[in-house]
Amino acid sequence: MSRLKKLEAIFEDKKINCGIILGSPNLFYFLEYSGAGALVYCDSKFTLVVPALEMYRAGDVKSVDVVVYYPSKIADNVIEGNLFKALEKIVKSEYVGVDVNWNDANTFRFLSEKYKIIDISTEISKMRSIKDDEELDRIRRAGEITATAIKMAMEKLDNNVNEKQIAGIIDMTMKTVGAEDYAFPSIVAFGENTAYPHHIPTDRYLKEGDVVLFDVGAKYKGYCFDSTRTYVFNNEAKKIYEIVLQAQLEAIDYVRDGVYASEVDGVARKVIEKAGYGKYFIHSTGHGVGIEIHESPTISMNSKDILRENMVITIEPGIYLKGRFGVRIEDTLIVTKNKPIVLETTYKLM
Template identity: 60%
Template structure:
């Protein structure tokens, strides 16, 4: 329970936390609704269909809303109705980046909104020991699936079959879900960074990008390995070695106090000096936690500074359209020295 951390952001006044990931972070509640924090008192507003789950949440006053009063438990007709009746203030703090357009327009028509999105992101970016343990477990589950996927990739399977096996393995190993739809991209498809698996059968000479992550007790993991199936070309081998060099050099620089943009620069410089700069088409990494992409952001224009106990990825890649692609990614914990890399599978050729 991290509700008390809201007092660091909302010393006086009323705050409305809408983002499901943010609500889960502060309360452990994983469902629809909004968390109100007014003068140190936390109220979880939940829709009727989530009543049973909401009532299991400790440390909060639970109130139920529904458009019609079908039971005595219903206090409000909507979230906006509830906020208006609970607080008499004209302004409220809110995680505006979590609001959809409709909610923002309705809320801003009633209240002056003060954005606390960046403060919440900063809080969530530094993990406590419990969070780190859960992420490590998520990594262990992902590792099992990755190793099985690499073993099976050469057995005349297609991309859909292999991604299905990955998802099945993560579930049987204890994952509640996958952090994102598993990516298996082979041959020319591997040149698409966010490829959706197809019926294409993996064959000799292919580059096979496997990008997967388990979700365990609400926390995500993210890992990518590129498998080069036997009889691959020397050009493909060269690209793999460049990406691996870029990744290892960037990882080596990860430490408390370094700018996230510097990590991106290190990886990008390796790829650029080898003549493939225009083929590195995404940022070098991102934070991982309740969301698979969260603060800090490891990109050339990031203003983030890495801090101890942040969890990040480093994932450079090269993608030659219509031919092949290579991406190698590790999730790691930032420390005051070298990062703790949560390895999923061996990555040297």
């Protein structure tokens, strides 16, 4: 069943005659369209509504009709006004299905004043969390590109480079070998900077004995990858590394179809807590990966998500000691009925 048919089934199941789907990730998922606009469903028909600046790109979408809007009447087939004016002309139903996760305050105000909103965000999130073969192939390729970039960065490490320079090498390598973009700004951290989970690369140069951390990922044909590697050069950091590695491996071993995501988080957290570093594990154990770098499911202590076959998730426990160093190890993996498929990027420990 095509993705549009699955979306139509959601509307039919909820007895909704019309729907408005916003958000670039959703538009790409349903239409492979990368641009501004809205996907509208009314009376069993899908329409892509776009601003005039996107009309050429939208013309490449063959699966739905396209409607264009612009502030002035530049052509007979163009709706005069903004997106809201265009939606008013197309959507006449009282009840409208909306993925409310992708509405800014202004849009939500317009929709809620004009229509009675039925939230379908949970259904869309669940649909997107289960990857098909095409999606899995793209994520695998993004992983291969990421691996090449990490290997290149490792080869360039010496005392004459700083964090920004290595981040630049990673980004350039990913694009050179096939990435359309990086999935998120590349994190490169040396020494004490590794204690910041979302460190922004600086001019800090590599020193002898530094812990080195890369958190990087390529984006390939719309799909993301996520990998964190920590390299240690002293015995204190190696001890912490081994604790984090054990937590990660035990959590990965627990992953399979039907398991609660919160239980996976608990497995990793228990190892780190038992070692006496529980208060230094300051984020969730993982997250879903796909068109977005963070999407459903959430692998956290409070998550209500249940893992299902062909979900793509990360497992990334960490320990962060401010002023000293941090260690995080992250793999992207595919959930199966049995043990997960780990999409390796490089050796974990140098």
